[in-house]
Amino acid sequence: MNIAITFKGFEPSEHLKKYAYRRFGKLSKYVDSKEDNSEMQVNLGVEKFRHLAEVSLAGDNINLTATEASEDMYATIDMVLDKLESQLRKLKDRDKDRRKGDRSRVNIETFTISENESGMRERTIMATDSIEPKPMYVDEAAMQLDTLDYNFLVFRNADTERINVIYRMNKHDFGLIDPGQ
Structure with a gap:
Protein backbone atom coordinates (compact mmCIF):
# COMPACT_ATOMS: atom_id res chain seq x y z
CA MET A 1 0.00 0.00 0.00
CA ASN A 2 1.40 3.38 -1.03
CA ILE A 3 0.91 6.12 1.54
CA ALA A 4 1.25 9.81 0.62
CA ILE A 5 0.94 12.35 3.42
CA THR A 6 0.67 16.09 2.82
CA PHE A 7 0.78 18.78 5.48
CA LYS A 8 -1.10 22.06 5.06
CA GLY A 9 -0.81 25.20 7.15
CA PHE A 10 2.01 24.05 9.43
CA GLU A 11 5.51 22.60 9.42
CA PRO A 12 5.41 19.06 10.88
CA SER A 13 7.99 17.72 13.26
CA GLU A 14 9.99 14.62 12.35
CA HIS A 15 8.23 12.76 15.17
CA LEU A 16 4.78 13.61 13.74
CA LYS A 17 5.81 12.36 10.28
CA LYS A 18 7.08 9.04 11.67
CA TYR A 19 3.98 8.68 13.85
CA ALA A 20 1.62 9.27 10.92
CA TYR A 21 3.43 6.83 8.58
CA ARG A 22 3.63 4.17 11.30
CA ARG A 23 -0.05 4.50 12.29
CA PHE A 24 -1.45 4.54 8.73
CA GLY A 25 0.89 1.71 7.72
CA LYS A 26 -0.98 -0.57 10.14
CA LEU A 27 -4.02 -0.44 7.84
CA SER A 28 -2.15 -2.52 5.26
CA LYS A 29 -3.20 -5.69 7.14
CA TYR A 30 -6.76 -5.10 5.92
CA VAL A 31 -5.75 -4.69 2.28
CA ASP A 32 -5.19 -7.74 0.04
CA SER A 33 -1.41 -8.15 -0.03
CA LYS A 34 -1.25 -10.38 -3.14
CA GLU A 35 -2.06 -7.66 -5.63
CA ASP A 36 -1.60 -4.51 -3.62
CA ASN A 37 -2.35 -1.56 -5.93
CA SER A 38 -3.96 0.53 -3.22
CA GLU A 39 -3.15 4.20 -2.68
CA MET A 40 -3.75 6.15 0.51
CA GLN A 41 -3.78 9.94 0.39
CA VAL A 42 -3.59 11.60 3.82
CA ASN A 43 -4.07 15.36 4.15
CA LEU A 44 -3.22 16.81 7.55
CA GLY A 45 -3.86 20.47 8.12
CA VAL A 46 -4.30 23.19 10.72
CA GLU A 47 -6.95 25.93 10.62
CA LYS A 48 -6.75 28.27 13.61
CA PHE A 49 -7.18 25.86 16.54
CA ARG A 50 -8.58 22.92 14.57
CA HIS A 51 -6.33 20.07 13.48
CA LEU A 52 -7.87 18.34 10.44
CA ALA A 53 -7.25 14.95 8.87
CA GLU A 54 -8.73 13.84 5.55
CA VAL A 55 -7.90 10.34 4.31
CA SER A 56 -8.90 8.61 1.10
CA LEU A 57 -8.02 4.99 0.36
CA ALA A 58 -8.45 3.70 -3.18
CA GLY A 59 -7.62 0.24 -4.45
CA ASP A 60 -8.93 -2.61 -6.59
CA ASN A 61 -12.05 -3.29 -4.50
CA ILE A 62 -11.72 -0.46 -1.99
CA ASN A 63 -12.79 3.18 -2.09
CA LEU A 64 -13.03 4.70 1.39
CA THR A 65 -12.80 8.19 2.85
CA ALA A 66 -12.74 9.54 6.40
CA THR A 67 -12.34 12.97 8.00
CA GLU A 68 -11.79 14.07 11.57
CA ALA A 69 -10.97 17.25 13.47
CA SER A 70 -9.81 17.95 17.04
CA GLU A 71 -7.50 20.26 18.98
CA ASP A 72 -4.53 17.86 18.85
CA MET A 73 -2.98 16.42 15.66
CA TYR A 74 -2.02 13.10 17.29
CA ALA A 75 -5.58 12.61 18.56
CA THR A 76 -6.94 13.55 15.11
CA ILE A 77 -4.74 10.93 13.47
CA ASP A 78 -5.91 8.30 15.96
CA MET A 79 -9.58 9.18 15.47
CA VAL A 80 -9.44 9.08 11.66
CA LEU A 81 -7.47 5.84 11.87
CA ASP A 82 -10.20 4.30 14.04
CA LYS A 83 -12.83 5.34 11.48
CA LEU A 84 -10.90 3.82 8.58
CA GLU A 85 -10.14 0.66 10.51
CA SER A 86 -13.84 0.24 11.28
CA GLN A 87 -14.77 0.74 7.61
CA LEU A 88 -12.11 -1.72 6.45
CA ARG A 89 -13.19 -4.31 9.02
CA LYS A 90 -16.81 -4.05 7.80
CA LEU A 91 -15.66 -4.39 4.21
CA LYS A 92 -13.54 -7.42 5.03
CA ASP A 93 -16.37 -9.09 6.98
CA ARG A 94 -18.81 -8.42 4.14
CA ASP A 95 -16.32 -9.95 1.72
CA LYS A 96 -15.94 -12.99 3.94
CA ASP A 97 -19.72 -13.45 4.12
CA ARG A 98 -20.00 -13.15 0.35
CA ARG A 99 -17.34 -15.82 -0.16
CA LYS A 100 -19.14 -18.18 2.18
CA GLY A 101 -22.29 -17.75 0.13
CA ASP A 102 -25.56 -19.06 1.45
CA ARG A 103 -24.79 -22.41 2.95
CA SER A 104 -27.93 -24.07 1.65
CA ARG A 105 -28.28 -27.76 2.12
Missing part, protein backbone atom coordinates in the same frame (compact mmCIF):
# COMPACT_ATOMS: atom_id res chain seq x y z
CA VAL A 106 -29.50 -30.22 -0.49
CA ASN A 107 -31.81 -33.06 0.49
CA ILE A 108 -31.23 -36.42 -1.20
CA GLU A 109 -33.88 -39.13 -1.07
CA THR A 110 -33.45 -42.75 -2.08
CA PHE A 111 -36.78 -44.32 -3.02
CA THR A 112 -38.33 -47.25 -4.87
CA ILE A 113 -41.45 -47.29 -7.02
CA SER A 114 -43.70 -50.31 -6.72
CA GLU A 115 -47.25 -51.25 -7.60
CA ASN A 116 -49.82 -51.74 -4.88
CA GLU A 117 -52.76 -54.18 -4.92
CA SER A 118 -54.94 -51.86 -7.05
CA GLY A 119 -52.25 -51.56 -9.75
CA MET A 120 -51.31 -47.95 -8.84
CA ARG A 121 -47.63 -47.05 -8.70
CA GLU A 122 -46.50 -45.73 -5.38
CA ARG A 123 -43.22 -44.28 -4.17
CA THR A 124 -41.59 -45.61 -1.01
CA ILE A 125 -38.75 -43.58 0.53
CA MET A 126 -35.89 -45.84 1.57
CA ALA A 127 -33.42 -43.26 2.92
CA THR A 128 -33.08 -39.50 3.29
CA ASP A 129 -29.83 -37.57 3.52
CA SER A 130 -28.88 -33.91 3.62
CA ILE A 131 -25.58 -32.56 2.31
CA GLU A 132 -23.93 -29.17 2.09
CA PRO A 133 -22.37 -28.96 -1.38
CA LYS A 134 -18.72 -27.91 -1.47
CA PRO A 135 -17.70 -24.99 -3.68
CA MET A 136 -15.58 -26.15 -6.63
CA TYR A 137 -15.04 -25.44 -10.29
CA VAL A 138 -16.66 -27.60 -12.99
CA ASP A 139 -13.30 -29.14 -13.94
CA GLU A 140 -12.66 -30.12 -10.31
CA ALA A 141 -16.13 -31.65 -10.04
CA ALA A 142 -15.55 -33.68 -13.23
CA MET A 143 -12.22 -34.98 -11.90
CA GLN A 144 -13.79 -35.87 -8.56
CA LEU A 145 -16.71 -37.66 -10.21
CA ASP A 146 -14.22 -39.54 -12.40
CA THR A 147 -12.47 -40.90 -9.31
CA LEU A 148 -15.72 -41.76 -7.48
CA ASP A 149 -18.02 -44.67 -8.20
CA TYR A 150 -21.12 -42.43 -8.40
CA ASN A 151 -23.22 -41.48 -11.40
CA PHE A 152 -23.65 -37.83 -10.31
CA LEU A 153 -22.19 -35.23 -7.96
CA VAL A 154 -23.95 -32.23 -6.41
CA PHE A 155 -21.64 -29.23 -5.88
CA ARG A 156 -21.65 -25.45 -5.54
CA ASN A 157 -20.18 -23.90 -8.68
CA ALA A 158 -17.33 -21.62 -7.57
CA ASP A 159 -17.82 -19.38 -10.64
CA THR A 160 -21.57 -18.79 -10.34
CA GLU A 161 -22.20 -19.59 -6.63
CA ARG A 162 -25.17 -21.78 -7.68
CA ILE A 163 -25.90 -25.42 -6.92
CA ASN A 164 -24.98 -27.59 -9.93
CA VAL A 165 -25.14 -31.31 -10.70
CA ILE A 166 -22.55 -33.04 -12.85
CA TYR A 167 -23.50 -36.50 -14.08
CA ARG A 168 -21.84 -39.35 -15.95
CA MET A 169 -23.24 -39.77 -19.49
CA ASN A 170 -21.02 -42.67 -20.57
CA LYS A 171 -17.57 -43.85 -19.64
CA HIS A 172 -15.70 -40.62 -20.51
CA ASP A 173 -18.38 -37.94 -20.98
CA PHE A 174 -20.13 -35.79 -18.41
CA GLY A 175 -23.23 -33.61 -18.41
CA LEU A 176 -23.81 -30.52 -16.29
CA ILE A 177 -27.10 -29.31 -14.87
CA ASP A 178 -27.02 -25.61 -13.97
CA PRO A 179 -30.53 -24.41 -13.04
CA GLY A 180 -29.60 -20.72 -13.29
CA GLN A 181 -28.85 -20.64 -17.02
Whole structure:
Protein backbone atom coordinates (compact mmCIF):
# COMPACT_ATOMS: atom_id res chain seq x y z
CA MET A 1 0.00 0.00 0.00
CA ASN A 2 1.40 3.38 -1.03
CA ILE A 3 0.91 6.12 1.54
CA ALA A 4 1.25 9.81 0.62
CA ILE A 5 0.94 12.35 3.42
CA THR A 6 0.67 16.09 2.82
CA PHE A 7 0.78 18.78 5.48
CA LYS A 8 -1.10 22.06 5.06
CA GLY A 9 -0.81 25.20 7.15
CA PHE A 10 2.01 24.05 9.43
CA GLU A 11 5.51 22.60 9.42
CA PRO A 12 5.41 19.06 10.88
CA SER A 13 7.99 17.72 13.26
CA GLU A 14 9.99 14.62 12.35
CA HIS A 15 8.23 12.76 15.17
CA LEU A 16 4.78 13.61 13.74
CA LYS A 17 5.81 12.36 10.28
CA LYS A 18 7.08 9.04 11.67
CA TYR A 19 3.98 8.68 13.85
CA ALA A 20 1.62 9.27 10.92
CA TYR A 21 3.43 6.83 8.58
CA ARG A 22 3.63 4.17 11.30
CA ARG A 23 -0.05 4.50 12.29
CA PHE A 24 -1.45 4.54 8.73
CA GLY A 25 0.89 1.71 7.72
CA LYS A 26 -0.98 -0.57 10.14
CA LEU A 27 -4.02 -0.44 7.84
CA SER A 28 -2.15 -2.52 5.26
CA LYS A 29 -3.20 -5.69 7.14
CA TYR A 30 -6.76 -5.10 5.92
CA VAL A 31 -5.75 -4.69 2.28
CA ASP A 32 -5.19 -7.74 0.04
CA SER A 33 -1.41 -8.15 -0.03
CA LYS A 34 -1.25 -10.38 -3.14
CA GLU A 35 -2.06 -7.66 -5.63
CA ASP A 36 -1.60 -4.51 -3.62
CA ASN A 37 -2.35 -1.56 -5.93
CA SER A 38 -3.96 0.53 -3.22
CA GLU A 39 -3.15 4.20 -2.68
CA MET A 40 -3.75 6.15 0.51
CA GLN A 41 -3.78 9.94 0.39
CA VAL A 42 -3.59 11.60 3.82
CA ASN A 43 -4.07 15.36 4.15
CA LEU A 44 -3.22 16.81 7.55
CA GLY A 45 -3.86 20.47 8.12
CA VAL A 46 -4.30 23.19 10.72
CA GLU A 47 -6.95 25.93 10.62
CA LYS A 48 -6.75 28.27 13.61
CA PHE A 49 -7.18 25.86 16.54
CA ARG A 50 -8.58 22.92 14.57
CA HIS A 51 -6.33 20.07 13.48
CA LEU A 52 -7.87 18.34 10.44
CA ALA A 53 -7.25 14.95 8.87
CA GLU A 54 -8.73 13.84 5.55
CA VAL A 55 -7.90 10.34 4.31
CA SER A 56 -8.90 8.61 1.10
CA LEU A 57 -8.02 4.99 0.36
CA ALA A 58 -8.45 3.70 -3.18
CA GLY A 59 -7.62 0.24 -4.45
CA ASP A 60 -8.93 -2.61 -6.59
CA ASN A 61 -12.05 -3.29 -4.50
CA ILE A 62 -11.72 -0.46 -1.99
CA ASN A 63 -12.79 3.18 -2.09
CA LEU A 64 -13.03 4.70 1.39
CA THR A 65 -12.80 8.19 2.85
CA ALA A 66 -12.74 9.54 6.40
CA THR A 67 -12.34 12.97 8.00
CA GLU A 68 -11.79 14.07 11.57
CA ALA A 69 -10.97 17.25 13.47
CA SER A 70 -9.81 17.95 17.04
CA GLU A 71 -7.50 20.26 18.98
CA ASP A 72 -4.53 17.86 18.85
CA MET A 73 -2.98 16.42 15.66
CA TYR A 74 -2.02 13.10 17.29
CA ALA A 75 -5.58 12.61 18.56
CA THR A 76 -6.94 13.55 15.11
CA ILE A 77 -4.74 10.93 13.47
CA ASP A 78 -5.91 8.30 15.96
CA MET A 79 -9.58 9.18 15.47
CA VAL A 80 -9.44 9.08 11.66
CA LEU A 81 -7.47 5.84 11.87
CA ASP A 82 -10.20 4.30 14.04
CA LYS A 83 -12.83 5.34 11.48
CA LEU A 84 -10.90 3.82 8.58
CA GLU A 85 -10.14 0.66 10.51
CA SER A 86 -13.84 0.24 11.28
CA GLN A 87 -14.77 0.74 7.61
CA LEU A 88 -12.11 -1.72 6.45
CA ARG A 89 -13.19 -4.31 9.02
CA LYS A 90 -16.81 -4.05 7.80
CA LEU A 91 -15.66 -4.39 4.21
CA LYS A 92 -13.54 -7.42 5.03
CA ASP A 93 -16.37 -9.09 6.98
CA ARG A 94 -18.81 -8.42 4.14
CA ASP A 95 -16.32 -9.95 1.72
CA LYS A 96 -15.94 -12.99 3.94
CA ASP A 97 -19.72 -13.45 4.12
CA ARG A 98 -20.00 -13.15 0.35
CA ARG A 99 -17.34 -15.82 -0.16
CA LYS A 100 -19.14 -18.18 2.18
CA GLY A 101 -22.29 -17.75 0.13
CA ASP A 102 -25.56 -19.06 1.45
CA ARG A 103 -24.79 -22.41 2.95
CA SER A 104 -27.93 -24.07 1.65
CA ARG A 105 -28.28 -27.76 2.12
CA VAL A 106 -29.50 -30.22 -0.49
CA ASN A 107 -31.81 -33.06 0.49
CA ILE A 108 -31.23 -36.42 -1.20
CA GLU A 109 -33.88 -39.13 -1.07
CA THR A 110 -33.45 -42.75 -2.08
CA PHE A 111 -36.78 -44.32 -3.02
CA THR A 112 -38.33 -47.25 -4.87
CA ILE A 113 -41.45 -47.29 -7.02
CA SER A 114 -43.70 -50.31 -6.72
CA GLU A 115 -47.25 -51.25 -7.60
CA ASN A 116 -49.82 -51.74 -4.88
CA GLU A 117 -52.76 -54.18 -4.92
CA SER A 118 -54.94 -51.86 -7.05
CA GLY A 119 -52.25 -51.56 -9.75
CA MET A 120 -51.31 -47.95 -8.84
CA ARG A 121 -47.63 -47.05 -8.70
CA GLU A 122 -46.50 -45.73 -5.38
CA ARG A 123 -43.22 -44.28 -4.17
CA THR A 124 -41.59 -45.61 -1.01
CA ILE A 125 -38.75 -43.58 0.53
CA MET A 126 -35.89 -45.84 1.57
CA ALA A 127 -33.42 -43.26 2.92
CA THR A 128 -33.08 -39.50 3.29
CA ASP A 129 -29.83 -37.57 3.52
CA SER A 130 -28.88 -33.91 3.62
CA ILE A 131 -25.58 -32.56 2.31
CA GLU A 132 -23.93 -29.17 2.09
CA PRO A 133 -22.37 -28.96 -1.38
CA LYS A 134 -18.72 -27.91 -1.47
CA PRO A 135 -17.70 -24.99 -3.68
CA MET A 136 -15.58 -26.15 -6.63
CA TYR A 137 -15.04 -25.44 -10.29
CA VAL A 138 -16.66 -27.60 -12.99
CA ASP A 139 -13.30 -29.14 -13.94
CA GLU A 140 -12.66 -30.12 -10.31
CA ALA A 141 -16.13 -31.65 -10.04
CA ALA A 142 -15.55 -33.68 -13.23
CA MET A 143 -12.22 -34.98 -11.90
CA GLN A 144 -13.79 -35.87 -8.56
CA LEU A 145 -16.71 -37.66 -10.21
CA ASP A 146 -14.22 -39.54 -12.40
CA THR A 147 -12.47 -40.90 -9.31
CA LEU A 148 -15.72 -41.76 -7.48
CA ASP A 149 -18.02 -44.67 -8.20
CA TYR A 150 -21.12 -42.43 -8.40
CA ASN A 151 -23.22 -41.48 -11.40
CA PHE A 152 -23.65 -37.83 -10.31
CA LEU A 153 -22.19 -35.23 -7.96
CA VAL A 154 -23.95 -32.23 -6.41
CA PHE A 155 -21.64 -29.23 -5.88
CA ARG A 156 -21.65 -25.45 -5.54
CA ASN A 157 -20.18 -23.90 -8.68
CA ALA A 158 -17.33 -21.62 -7.57
CA ASP A 159 -17.82 -19.38 -10.64
CA THR A 160 -21.57 -18.79 -10.34
CA GLU A 161 -22.20 -19.59 -6.63
CA ARG A 162 -25.17 -21.78 -7.68
CA ILE A 163 -25.90 -25.42 -6.92
CA ASN A 164 -24.98 -27.59 -9.93
CA VAL A 165 -25.14 -31.31 -10.70
CA ILE A 166 -22.55 -33.04 -12.85
CA TYR A 167 -23.50 -36.50 -14.08
CA ARG A 168 -21.84 -39.35 -15.95
CA MET A 169 -23.24 -39.77 -19.49
CA ASN A 170 -21.02 -42.67 -20.57
CA LYS A 171 -17.57 -43.85 -19.64
CA HIS A 172 -15.70 -40.62 -20.51
CA ASP A 173 -18.38 -37.94 -20.98
CA PHE A 174 -20.13 -35.79 -18.41
CA GLY A 175 -23.23 -33.61 -18.41
CA LEU A 176 -23.81 -30.52 -16.29
CA ILE A 177 -27.10 -29.31 -14.87
CA ASP A 178 -27.02 -25.61 -13.97
CA PRO A 179 -30.53 -24.41 -13.04
CA GLY A 180 -29.60 -20.72 -13.29
CA GLN A 181 -28.85 -20.64 -17.02
